[in-house]
Amino acid sequence: MRIAQVANFYGPRSGGLRTALAQLGAGYVAHGHEVVRVVPGARSGTEVCADGVVRITVPAPPVPGTGGYRVIDPYRVERVLQQLRPDVVEVSDRLTLRRLGRWAARRGIRSIAISHERLDRLLGQAGLPPAVAARLADAANARTAAAYDAVVCTTRFAEEEFARIGCGTVVRVPLGVDLDTFAPDRSDAGLRSRLVDDDAFLVVHCGRLSPEKHAERSIAAVAGLRRAGVAVRLVLAGDGPSRPALQRRAAGLPVDFLGFVPDRGGVARLLATADATIAPGPHETFGLAALESLACGTPVVASAGSALAEIVRPACGALAHDTGAGFADALGGVLAGERVRQRRAARRRAEQYPWSTSVSGMLTVLRAS
Numbered sequence: 001m002r003i004a005q006v007a008n009f010y011g012p013r014s015g016g017l018r019t020a021l022a023q024l025g026a027g028y029v030a031h032g033h034e035v036v037r038v039v040p041g042a043r044s045g046t047e048v049c050a051d052g053v054v055r056i057t058v059p060a061p062p063v064p065g066t067g068g069y070r071v072i073d074p075y076r077v078e079r080v081l082q083q084l085r086p087d088v089v090e091v092s093d094r095l096t097l098r099r100l101g102r103w104a105a106r107r108g109i110r111s112i113a114i115s116h117e118r119l120d121r122l123l124g125q126a127g128l129p130p131a132v133a134a135r136l137a138d139a140a141n142a143r144t145a146a147a148y149d150a151v152v153c154t155t156r157f158a159e160e161e162f163a164r165i166g167c168g169t170v171v172r173v174p175l176g177v178d179l180d181t182f183a184p185d186r187s188d189a190g191l192r193s194r195l196v197d198d199d200a201f202l203v204v205h206c207g208r209l210s211p212e213k214h215a216e217r218s219i220a221a222v223a224g225l226r227r228a229g230v231a232v233r234l235v236l237a238g239d240g241p242s243r244p245a246l247q248r249r250a251a252g253l254p255v256d257f258l259g260f261v262p263d264r265g266g267v268a269r270l271l272a273t274a275d276a277t278i279a280p281g282p283h284e285t286f287g288l289a290a291l292e293s294l295a296c297g298t299p300v301v302a303s304a305g306s307a308l309a310e311i312v313r314p315a316c317g318a319l320a321h322d323t324g325a326g327f328a329d330a331l332g333g334v335l336a337g338e339r340v341r342q343r344r345a346a347r348r349r350a351e352q353y354p355w356s357t358s359v360s361g362m363l364t365v366l367r368a369s
Contacts, residue, residue, distance in 0.1 A: 003028050003366060004086035005037040005053075006077055006100060008093040011062075011069040015208065015238075016288045017092060017116060020175055024090075026051035027359030038080055040070035056080055074099050088112070088366045094119060094144060101147030112150045112365055120161050121283040125212050138165050145169055150365055157307035158285035171365050176355035177291045181264055184297030184347055186272035195256065195273075200231035201335050204274040204298075206267065206289045207281070209240035214303075216242075217280035219250050220324020221301075221331050226253065230332060234278075237261045237270055272296035276334050282306050282322050295350035297343035301330045311353075315345035 005021055025035045029052040037053050040060030047055050058080060060070040074097050081089065081103070089104045089111040091097050104111035120137035124130055138161070145151055145167040153159040154175050162170045196202040205218040215236060222234040233254040236246070238261075247257060261267050271277060277293040277300050284290075284306040293300050294316055302308035304319035312319060320330035334342070 001087045001366070002034045002036070002084070004081055004084055004089045005035060006072075006081075006089060006091045006093070006097060007037070007039050008072050008096050009063070009069050010039045010072075016286075019288055020114075020116075021092065022051070022053075023176065023178070023355045024359060024362055025049075025053040027355060028363065029053060031359065031363060033363075036084055036086065038072075038077055040072035042070075071096055078103050090114065090362075090366065091148070092116060095140065098144055098147050101144075101149075105147075105149075110366070110368070111148045112152055113144055113148045114152045115154070115158050115162070115285065117285055118158060118161055118283055122212065125283065134161075134164070137161055141165055141167070150368065152362070152365055154286040155307035155310050157310060171361075173358060173361035173365065174353060175286050175288060175291075176353045176358040177288070177295045177350050178264075179295055179351060179354060182268045182271065182292045182295035182350070184272055184343060186265075186268040186296055188269045188273050191269055192273045195235055196233045197231070200233050200254075201275045202273065203232055203234050203331065203335075204237060204270055204277045204293075205234060205280075206237045206271065206277060206293070207279070209236065209238050209242045209246060211242055212283050213240075213242075213281040214322070215246055215280065216249055217322070217324050217327050218278040219246065219253065219255055221278065221280075221327035222255065223253055224325060224328030225332055225335075228328075228332065230335065232335070235270070235274075237267065267292070268296060271298050274298050275339070276301060276317075276331060278327060278331065279303065279306070279308055280320070280322070280327055284308055287311065291350055291353055294346040297347045299334050299337070299342045299346050301327060301334055311349070313345070313349060316342060316349045317346070 028035045035053045037055045041057035044059050045057045058072050058076050060072040063069045091113045101111045120133050123133035150169045152173050207213050225232050235256045237258045239259050271293045279290040279302040282303040282305040287308045290300045300312050300317040302312045318330040318334050320326040
């Protein structure tokens with residue numbers, strides 16, 4: 001089977017999306033399928049990746065204020081697909097590439113869309129009243145559902161907005177985690193000594209620094225714990241348009257900004273070395289960075305309003321109300337917990353999400369007639 005993976009809002013630092021595409025694509029190849037990935041870039045090009053995936057880059061302009069994300073012209077993608085003649089098209093984009101589903105249908109080609117975000121939540125983040133955001137999202141989601149043979153959601157939380165419109169083509173396929181790269185034995189005493197004093201807790205926020213991720217709540221949580229007399233240092237690994245404002249907010253606090261960490265091994269060492277990680281984004285439809293933290297044996301404090309409420313259990317972390325005080329309370333409880341027991345529980349929870357299960361689930365959807 002020739003599978004065309006197409007993605008938009010793709011860039012050198014689109015961590016979660018890049019990870020999902022890479023792991024799924026490599027899994028498809030390992031099962032004997034041919035995979036061609038079509039993504040936007042600065043210039044055109046074709047290369048064979050180490051995992052056997054053929055990556056075709058289509059020139060596309062960057063989106064201002066996003067740190068290098070690019071949006072590909074769907075008409076250009078259609079021309080590429082016309083030459084590829086795929087058996088199935090897998091689209092990681094909710095809006096700008098929707099016409100690809102209709103393109104595939106006209107040619108008798110199966111198409112699926114992967115929902116990587118909650119559209120109603122993103123519209124609400126933009127300042128729209130909840131009822132208006134839901135109404136606009138419902139209209140857009142109905143068009144998406146009509147355009148594709150199936151819509152894949154990674155969690156029950158992600159499914160909710162499609163269930164609201166009675167979509168009957170939604171399939172749930174959880175994402176996974178690389179259990180070899182992200183493991184407790186990645187903990188690095190030398191790294192810890194460079195980042196934090198011996199008597200302080202090390203807390204990590206790993207993710208893009210953009211408004212919808214609400215990294216300011218991580219900073220507020222640390223500020224609250226410091227006022228309560230808890231020695232804690234926060235390290236933010238990631239970059240994005242919110243960084244200048246966050247740095248101003250963190251002035252005078254024990255907060256370090258590492259910027260984007262391109263090396264997956266480096267990310268694993270950081271997560272495994274931390275005492276806890278924070279995932280304050282309320283719109284996460286899965287939360288790969290949080291799952292990577294659990295795989296490293298590090299408990300996670302996550303938004304109770306996100307999909308991570310389906311993944312994080314009390315034994316391996318905590319769920320917080322979406323305020324700085326809420327995250328301070330939840331984080332304080334985790335840091336006061338029994339470390340060895342938490343780390344074992346975190347790893348066991350992550351082991352329930354191997355990428356092999358995700359690949360098998362996706363192949364079932366891709367093969368469906």
